[in-house]
Amino acid sequence: MLKVEDLEIYYHQIRALTGISFEVDKGEICALLGANGAGKTTTLRAISGLLKPFRGRILFMDREITSLPPHEIVRKGIIHVPEGRGVFEELTVLENLELGGYLVKERETIKKNLSHVYELFPVLYERRRQLAGTLSGGEQQMLAIGRGLLAHPRLLLLDEPSLGLSPILVKRISQTIKRINEEGVTILLVEQNIHMAVELTHRGYLLETGSLLLEGEGRELLKNEKVKEAYLG
Amino acid sequence: MSRRRLNHLLFIALLITGLSFYVSSFGLIVSSQQIINGIQKGSMYALIALGYTMVYGIIRLINFAHGDIFMIGVYLSCFTGELLIKRGISGAFLLSMLVAISGCVLLGVAIERVAYRPLRDKPRLTMLITALGVSLFLGNFLSLSPHQLPFPLKYLVFGPEFRSFPILIEEKTYEIWGVILNNIKLINLGIALLLMIVLEYIVKYTLLGKAMRATAFNKEVALLMGIDINRIITFTFALGAGLAGVAGIMYGTTYGVLQSPYLGLWPGIVAFVAAVLGGIGNIPGAMVGGFLMGTIETIATSINSSLGYGVTFLVLILVLLIKPQGLLGKPTVEKA
Ligand SMILES: Nc1ncnc2c1ncn2[C@@H]1O[C@H](COP(=O)(O)OP(=O)(O)OP(=O)(O)O)[C@@H](O)[C@H]1O
Ligand SMILES: [Mg+2]
Numbered sequence: 114m115l116k117v118e119d120l121e122i123y124y125h126q127i128r129a130l131t132g133i134s135f136e137v138d139k140g141e142i143c144a145l146l147g148a149n150g151a152g153k154t155t156t157l158r159a160i161s162g163l164l165k166p167f168r169g170r171i172l173f174m175d176r177e178i179t180s181l182p183p184h185e186i187v188r189k190g191i192i193h194v195p196e197g198r199g200v201f202e203e204l205t206v207l208e209n210l211e212l213g214g215y216l217v218k219e220r221e222t223i224k225k226n227l228s229h230v231y232e233l234f235p236v237l238y239e240r241r242r243q244l245a246g247t248l249s250g251g252e253q254q255m256l257a258i259g260r261g262l263l264a265h266p267r268l269l270l271l272d273e274p275s276l277g278l279s280p281i282l283v284k285r286i287s288q289t290i291k292r293i294n295e296e297g298v299t300i301l302l303v304e305q306n307i308h309m310a311v312e313l314t315h316r317g318y319l320l321e322t323g324s325l326l327l328e329g330e331g332r333e334l335l336k337n338e339k340v341k342e343a344y345l346g
Numbered sequence: 347m348s349r350r351r352l353n354h355l356l357f358i359a360l361l362i363t364g365l366s367f368y369v370s371s372f373g374l375i376v377s378s379q380q381i382i383n384g385i386q387k388g389s390m391y392a393l394i395a396l397g398y399t400m401v402y403g404i405i406r407l408i409n410f411a412h413g414d415i416f417m418i419g420v421y422l423s424c425f426t427g428e429l430l431i432k433r434g435i436s437g438a439f440l441l442s443m444l445v446a447i448s449g450c451v452l453l454g455v456a457i458e459r460v461a462y463r464p465l466r467d468k469p470r471l472t473m474l475i476t477a478l479g480v481s482l483f484l485g486n487f488l489s490l491s492p493h494q495l496p497f498p499l500k501y502l503v504f505g506p507e508f509r510s511f512p513i514l515i516e517e518k519t520y521e522i523w524g525v526i527l528n529n530i531k532l533i534n535l536g537i538a539l540l541l542m543i544v545l546e547y548i549v550k551y552t553l554l555g556k557a558m559r560a561t562a563f564n565k566e567v568a569l570l571m572g573i574d575i576n577r578i579i580t581f582t583f584a585l586g587a588g589l590a591g592v593a594g595i596m597y598g599t600t601y602g603v604l605q606s607p608y609l610g611l612w613p614g615i616v617a618f619v620a621a622v623l624g625g626i627g628n629i630p631g632a633m634v635g636g637f638l639m640g641t642i643e644t645i646a647t648s649i650n651s652s653l654g655y656g657v658t659f660l661v662l663i664l665v666l667l668i669k670p671q672g673l674l675g676k677p678t679v680e681k682a
Contacts, residue, residue, distance in 0.1 A: 161570060187572030199567035201560045208556050215557060216572040264572065 114139040114299055115160070115191075115268055120169035122155055129155045131323040132169065137268065142290070142300040144310045144317030146334070148343040151320040153303040154196050157270045160301075161193035162186040173268070188216055190267030194274065196303075198257040202246025206237055209245050209256055213263030222265065230259040233289055251282045258289070268299045275306040283309055307334075307344045319343065353668045360664070361638070368645055375524040380648045381641055386531040388640020389538035390600070393593040394617035395624070395632035395639075396545065397454075397586025403562045403627035404582045406470060407462065410477040413614015414484035415454050415587050417607055419446040419594020420511075421488075421504050424604055427512040439514040439599075446591040454587025455580055463576070481614075488607035504607050511598040534596040541592060542633055545585070549629060558582060562627070612655075616643060619662045625675020634673060 115137040122130040130152045137143045145153050158164045160171055162183035171179045178186055201209050210230060214223045231238040234255040240248060245256060254274055261269055274290065275283045287309050294300050304310035310317065317334050319327050327339060334340050369377040394416050401409045423446040430438040461480050465473045492500040518529040549555035561568040561578045568575055597613065598604065620639040624631025642661060647654035665672060 163566060163569060182574070183569040184572045184574045187570070193570045195567060195570060199564060199570070201563050201567065203563055204556065204559055208559075211553065212556055212560050212568075212571045212573070215553065260571075 114174060115301070116170075116172040117156070117160070118170045118172070120156070120159060120171065121167045122152075122159055122164055123167050124155075129323055130159070130166075133320070133323075133325040134169075135318050135325060135328070137299060137301050138316075139299055140294075140297070141315045142294050142302055142313050144314040144334075145301060145303045145320060146307065146310060146317055146340065146343065147320035149305075150322070151343070152323045153320055154272055156320070157193055157195075157272050157301070157303060160186075160270060161191060163193075184216070187264060190265070191270065192261040192264050192266035192268070193270040194257050194261045194272060196272035197276070198250075198253045200245040200248070200253050200256050200260070202244065204245055205242055206245050206248070206256055207241040209260050210237070210241075210263055213260030215264075217263070217265060223263065226263045226265060230262050233262075233292070234259050250277050251279070251286075254278060254282075254286060255289075258286070258293075262293065262298075266298055268301065269293065270301050270303075272303045273305055274302075275304060275309055287313055305344075307340065350669075354673075357664070357669050357673070364642075365645075368649075372648075376648075377645075379525050380645050382525060382527065383531075384641030384644035385637055386535050386600070386640070387644055388620075388637035389535050390593045390596045390636075391613065391617045391620050391640050392633045392636025393538055393541065393589045393596070394613055395620040395636045396542075396629065397590050398618055398621040399624070399626055399629060399632040400558075400582050400586045402621070403629075404558065404579055405462070405466065405473075407473050407477060408618070408626075409586075410474075410614075411457055411461075411480040411484060412586065412590060413610035413612075413617070414481050414607075415450050415457075415610075416590040416594050416597075416613060416617075417610025418453060418484070418488075419450045419591035420597050420604055420609065421594075421607070422446045422449040422591070423514075423595035423598050424509060424511050427514050427598075431512050431514075438512070439595075442514060443592060443595045446594050447588045448591075450587040450591030450594065451584045454583045454590070458580060458583040463579075485608050485611065506606050508606070509604040511602045511604060514595075514599055530599050534600065537592065538596070541589060545589070546629065548585075554578075554581065616640075616658050619658055619665075623661060623665050623672055625672025628672065628674045631672055631674035 118134050119132045120130050120134070121128070121132045133156070145156060147153050155164065159166055162181055166179060170177055173189055173191060178189065201212065210227060214226060217223050236252055237256060237259055240252065245253065248256060258271070258274060271290065274286050278286065283306060290300060290302070291313060302310060302314060311332055311334055316328070316330055318325055319334070319340055321343065327337065329337060394412065397412050398409060401407055401412070423442040426442040426445040427438050430441055457480055461476050462473055465476060488504045489506045490503045491505050492503055495503060515530050515533065520527045549558060557568065557573045557578050558581070560571065561573060561575050565575055616639050617636065620635035621632045623638060624633070624635030639658065639661065642657055643654045646657040
């Protein structure tokens with residue numbers, strides 16, 4: 114479904130990705146793991162068009178999307194839920210959700226998606242008139258994911274959805290991600306919480322300082338020395 | 347009580363004290379007359395201030411060229427009005443206003459495209475200086491005398507001399523309890539209020555308005571929503587410039603003379619101070635600030651004809667000292 118080929122990214126003079134290649138298959142949850150600063154967020158930002166690669170190609174459903182502007186990429190169904198949530202704090206919860214469906218023209222679809230999100234996260238319904246900035250961290254994360262769902266994604270890029278959440282919330286978010294996936298959304302998951310990632314994912318890649326180290330099946334990743342090194346020191 | 351609250355109260359106390367001194371020394375009728383004049387003038391300032399504040403909100407730029415866009419609105423409505431009246435076409439007021447709005451919108455959008463957009467990723471000072479350059483260019487270029495210019499250019503400039511503004515609406519005056527009102531000012535005030543309501547509606551309730559606020563808050567996340575932020579920025583400039591166009595015809599119909607293409611300078615400055623007073627980036631703030639500045643300036647001028655200028659800057663200094671975030675703005679830490 115998504116194919117990244119030889120992706121090389123610079124921030125000014127600094128090379129953040131040194132030419133990585135990987136694939137995400139339709140219907141799976143794929144993990145992108147790696148220590149702080151490995152280049153996970155950079156990879157997602159390149160896929161969603163926020164960064165222009167120096168070299169390499171990104172293909173989505175066999176079409177090249179490498180140089181498309183972000184809004185065209187969203188239109189194709191790739192939705193990026195950014196690190197640190199990035200909710201619009203000065204807008205209400207409902208307004209945030211509506212903006213998630215910015216490119217969806219049919220009112221009916223929006224209504225349907227909205228009630229689906231409310232069903233996944235009932236707290237968002239209770240808080241819909243509240244400013245998003247007044248939500249707790251966990252609620253903001255739910256809002257960020259819910260907002261992503263409003264666009265009717267085919268591929269969801271999740272950047273550290275468990276960041277700063279209590280174990281119980283991590284579990285809930287994790288279950289929701291699984292459910293979203295079962296409903297047909299392919300997911301590329303970036304996680305620091307390796308246990309959560311391994312629980313959830315079918316397959317994963319390990320990044321180290323800008324290059325891809327290895328690929329592995331869910332639980333097997335956990336046993337790998339390199340993964341242990343990257344996460345457990 | 348926090349220092350911020352204290353400053354807020356201090357500021358409002360200052361305003362009220364000033365006002366009550368004025369009323370007690372000049373009497374109720376004179377004062378009400380001046381306050382009404384001030385509100386009317388303030389509605390013009392408010393319309394201009396909205397452009398400053400919206401553009402600042404979305405790209406953090408003080409668009410110095412905004413006063414000149416307003417000036418072009420004055421001239422465009424003047425030329426259109428003259429033409430229509432000469433031809434005896436009715437509806438000159440509305441048609442001139444439409445021409446002023448369209449011309450200003452085109453110009454505002456063009457300036458953003460040509461001068462600001464290429465600099466968006468550069469340090470903010472670069473864009474600010476460019477805005478200053480655009481403003482100086484417009485004022486100076488349009489003030490050139492047509493006789494001294496070669497063929498195509500001579501039709502583009504306005505020339506430095508006085509012009510009188512055509513009479514688009516027959517003036518009627520009314521007197522209520524000794525206070526004199528006139529129809530032109532009332533119509534202008536009505537239009538301004540209507541536009542403010544429409545603007546507030548757009549920004550608050552339409553998807554476009556929500557996208558504007560989202561873009562102002564966080565461009566990168568706005569992009570991830572599929573918002574084409576270039577379109578939103580263009581739209582913001584268009585809105586601001588259109589309102590300046592309306593302010594332009596208000597200026598023409600109220601004052602009746604066009605001094606020179608530098609005439610945008612002073613209203614531009616007052617409206618900028620109004621936007622700062624209300625809290626730059628804050629839309630209701632610009633409205634409140636505009637009405638306040640119009641009233642303050644009118645009252646000051648009625649006491650001594652040259653006092654208006656000084657008082658405007660005094661307000662700017664006081665706001666920046668006491669309450670830099672403005673009356674309605676939230677305090678923010680400004681990043682360089
Ligand atoms: N805007 C930027 N300018 C310069 N360098 C950057 C920028 N953003 C990221 N980098 C650098 O690129 C490298 C990769 O960063 P990235 O954010 O992709 O890491 P990450 O794997 O997401 O880390 P984390 O787990 O901490 O989120 C880091 O060395 C970082 O310092
Ligand atoms: Mg990251």
